[in-house]
Structures are given as structure tokens and as C-alpha cells.
Amino acid sequence: MSHHDLSERTIFPPEDSVLRQLEEFIESVPVAELRSPEGRSTPIPDEVYEILGEVVEALSRGQAITVAPHDQTLTTQEAADLLGISRPTLVKLLERGEIPYTQPGRHRRVKLADVLSFRHQSREAAERGLDELVEISEGADLYRDDVTSTRLRR
Incomplete structure (x- = not known):
């Protein structure tokens, strides 16, 4: 196995079979090990095996996988794509200080780790908001068990 530098690498799906x-x-195999061509082996940690399973699952859906170290820096467009938002929206987040960035020249750069942290925090905040909304709705008796059909019968 060759050792790659720690730059971003994208892998496209191999053939389906x-x-x-x-x-x-x-x-079918709960624990696995890595075996060298010389026959040496070492167990694969659960976390690595779980990631391998997620990679295989994504590839089988026809998705490409990008492997990048957390200190990898992204362009604003790459960061926006990762968050599923437009580049102008990302720039607003940067300017409000919600995601740290550097600007070594004319272009802003964002650390992958910071983008992932923002995404995680945003998802947690959204989940908390939805939980509160459900709680308020239940308290106000907005959930009904007696659904009335509005479909016309012919």
C-alpha cells in the first residue's frame, strides 16, 4: 500500500458486482482484520470498520467519496457545497463570525474541521428547535387523533 500525502482524495464507485x-x-462479518501480501495481519478497529461500511454503502448508491484530513482548507464554494447552501449565504455566515476563516490573499479559506463543526452545531440546534415545537404543539393540543377524511367519494 502506498502512503499518500494528506491532501483531499476523491474515490469513484467501482463496478457493481x-x-x-x-x-x-x-x-455478515462483525470484526475484520487487515492482511498484508506477506501474510501479516492486524485487527481493524471498530471505528475504521464502521467507516469502511459507510463508504461501501455510499459507493453502492453511486456516490463518490472524498477523504480529506480535518486540517484541510476549503474554498468558499467547496464549504458551501458541503453545507448545502449557496456561496453568498456562506459568505454571510463568515462575515458574521459564525464560521472562522482566513484570507491569505483575495480569497477566503475555511478549515474543513470548522465547517463540519458548524454543520454539527446547526443540526443539533435544528433538532432542539423541532423538539420544542413538538412539545409546544402537544401542549396546545394541536396534534389530533381524530383525522377527518376530506376526500370526495364518487
Whole structure:
């Protein structure tokens, strides 16, 4: 196995039959080990095995996978794409200080770790907001068990 530098790398899905075989293996084997061509082996930690399963699952859906170290920096467009928002919306978040950035020249750069942290915090805040909304709705008796059909019968 060659050692790659720690830059971003994108992997595209291999052929379907190979993925199906790998997916079936990962689903049926709870613990795995890595074996070298010389026959040496070492167990694969659960966290790494779980990630491998997620990678295989995404590839089998036809999605490409990008592996990048957390200190990787992104352009504003890459960060916006990762968050699923427009670049102008991301720039507003940067200018409000919600996501740290650097600007070594004319262009802003954002750390992948900071973007992932923002995404995680945003999702947690959204979940808390939805939980509160459900609680308020239940308290106001806005959930009804007696649904009335409005469909016309002919």
C-alpha cells in the first residue's frame, strides 16, 4: 500500500458486482482484520470498520467519496457545497463570525474541521428547535387523533 500525502482524495464507485460482494461481506462479518501480501495481519478497529461500511454503502448508491484530513482548507464554494447552501449565504455566515476563516490573499479559506463543526452545531440546534415545537404543539393540543377524511367519494 502506498502512503499518500494528506491532501483531499476523491474515490469513484467501482463496478457493481465488486461492491455487492464487499457490502455482503461487511454486513455478515462483525470484526475484520487487515492482511498484508506477506501474510501479516492486524485487527481493524471498530471505528475504521464502521467507516469502511459507510463508504461501501455510499459507493453502492453511486456516490463518490472524498477523504480529506480535518486540517484541510476549503474554498468558499467547496464549504458551501458541503453545507448545502449557496456561496453568498456562506459568505454571510463568515462575515458574521459564525464560521472562522482566513484570507491569505483575495480569497477566503475555511478549515474543513470548522465547517463540519458548524454543520454539527446547526443540526443539533435544528433538532432542539423541532423538539420544542413538538412539545409546544402537544401542549396546545394541536396534534389530533381524530383525522377527518376530506376526500370526495364518487
